[in-house]
Amino acid sequence: MAEIPWETDGRQPSARFKIFVASGPSGELSSLAKGLEDEFEVVVQSIQEVKLNTIVQSNSDVVLLPASEKSLALSRQIKTGPIGPFTLVIIVGELDTLPSPEQLWESEADDFIKLPVTCECLRLKLRAQLRSQERLRAAVERVWTLNAEIQRINRELEILAETRFQEIIEVRDLTIFALAKLAESRDPETGEHLERMRWYSRIIAEELSIGFTVKEDIPSRFAEEIFRCAPLHDIGKVGIPDSILLKPGRLTPQEFEVMKQHTVIGYQALREALQKNPAGSFLARAAEIARSHHERFDGTGYPDGLAGKSIPLAARVVTVADVFDALTSPRIYKKAIDPDVAKSIILREAGTQFDPDVVAAFERRWKDISAVGEPYWQQIPAEKLQQSFAEFRGVNAPSITTDTAPMAQQAVPF
Numbered sequence: 001m002a003e004i005p006w007e008t009d010g011r012q013p014s015a016r017f018k019i020f021v022a023s024g025p026s027g028e029l030s031s032l033a034k035g036l037e038d039e040f041e042v043v044v045q046s047i048q049e050v051k052l053n054t055i056v057q058s059n060s061d062v063v064l065l066p067a068s069e070k071s072l073a074l075s076r077q078i079k080t081g082p083i084g085p086f087t088l089v090i091i092v093g094e095l096d097t098l099p100s101p102e103q104l105w106e107s108e109a110d111d112f113i114k115l116p117v118t119c120e121c122l123r124l125k126l127r128a129q130l131r132s133q134e135r136l137r138a139a140v141e142r143v144w145t146l147n148a149e150i151q152r153i154n155r156e157l158e159i160l161a162e163t164r165f166q167e168i169i170e171v172r173d174l175t176i177f178a179l180a181k182l183a184e185s186r187d188p189e190t191g192e193h194l195e196r197m198r199w200y201s202r203i204i205a206e207e208l209s210i211g212f213t214v215k216e217d218i219p220s221r222f223a224e225e226i227f228r229c230a231p232l233h234d235i236g237k238v239g240i241p242d243s244i245l246l247k248p249g250r251l252t253p254q255e256f257e258v259m260k261q262h263t264v265i266g267y268q269a270l271r272e273a274l275q276k277n278p279a280g281s282f283l284a285r286a287a288e289i290a291r292s293h294h295e296r297f298d299g300t301g302y303p304d305g306l307a308g309k310s311i312p313l314a315a316r317v318v319t320v321a322d323v324f325d326a327l328t329s330p331r332i333y334k335k336a337i338d339p340d341v342a343k344s345i346i347l348r349e350a351g352t353q354f355d356p357d358v359v360a361a362f363e364r365r366w367k368d369i370s371a372v373g374e375p376y377w378q379q380i381p382a383e384k385l386q387q388s389f390a391e392f393r394g395v396n397a398p399s400i401t402t403d404t405a406p407m408a409q410q411a412v413p414f
């Protein structure tokens with residue numbers, strides 16, 4: 001196999017180019033082809049025998065066709081087929097046998113050579129065409145390589161961005177939870193209250209998102225946001241003096257008014273944080289929960305006395321989860337209520353304290369709620385468990401709340 005005496009795109013090809021020659025009746029093309037054999041790998045076949053498949057399988061770089069109807073049809077098939085971009089098609093013919101310019105154009109051939117032509121002239125023509133073809137091929141290969149490289153880098157960047165994003169989310173969630181825990185730590189009896197109530201909230205929010213009963217617009221990722229924000233509901237308690245927050249006895253009306261302020265304090269702190277970082281949209285959700293988790297569906301809650309659906313949905317969800325966990329947890333001033341009894345209390349308060357839609361979602365997902373609470377409920381010592389609903393009813397107060405134990409001191413769950 002002879003070396004090619006010229007370079008393509010500055011590189012010496014290691015293999016010879018392959019020329020497929022379809023010889024016409026005059027036989028001139030086949031004798032020209034013989035003169036090219038020193039430089040190219042030449043395959044000659046009579047045009048009568050040539051089929052498209054033969055050309056495709058020959059894997060040739062150049063196809064020389066004699067000017068004829070069949071050649072024009074073959075040329076068009078080659079150039080419009082899969083090998084078209086990589087195969088040069090040249091029509092060769094005498095002046096009087098060459099098809100019309102329109103026919104030649106429609107054949108999509110790459111070039112037209114008029115006979116008679118010398119072997120050296122044909123050689124130069126082929127070299128020029130092949131050099132252009134090689135440069136084009138090299139450029140395409142570079143584009144493919146660069147494209148593959150860009151795609152690889154993009155994939156790496158996407159993975160990196162996703163990893164960083166997850167890290168930021170995790171750090172943010174941990175920070176939020178640590179903050180909420182800090183606030184909660186002033187009330188050492190609440191145990192894993194935040195952890196349980198955020199799960200109850202999530203389960204209810206998921207059920208609402210399915211949209212069986214609630215006709216409200218529920219944002220995407222609502223349940224996930226609630227899960228993150230719910231632990232912050234009582235963050236404002238850090239602003240309540242110990243003398244009130246930890247008071248073992250009944251709160252005076254004035255003290256209760258101070259206690260109620262934990263909703264507004266929490267809201268303001270979270271709103272300020274949101275103003276410093278408007279991108280932290282979850283803070284807006286956390287702020288509305290902090291402010292409105294003591295609102296009641298009948299409008300008798302605090303701090304704003306909102307009623308019905310004007311209470312933010314997130315707060316309507318969290319309040320059910322919060323109260324339910326408070327009911328089923330023992331405190332120094334009360335026993336824990338049996339979960340089934342606590343459930344019936346929640347159902348009973350639908351439409352008065354709680355949004356009936358939220359309560360319905362709570363009831364529908366009772367199995368999942370119980371699964372979250374069960375490990376904790378089983379650990380509660382018997383002496384800290386209220387024995388019956390009657391026992392509870394005997395001491396029940398009209399309002400169920402979670403923050404005002406000393407105010408009531410009536411064994412209502414807090």
Ligand SMILES: [Fe+2]
Nearest residue numbers: 233234293403
């Ligand atoms: Fe609260």
Ligand SMILES: [Fe+2]
Nearest residue numbers: 233234322402
């Ligand atoms: Fe709570």
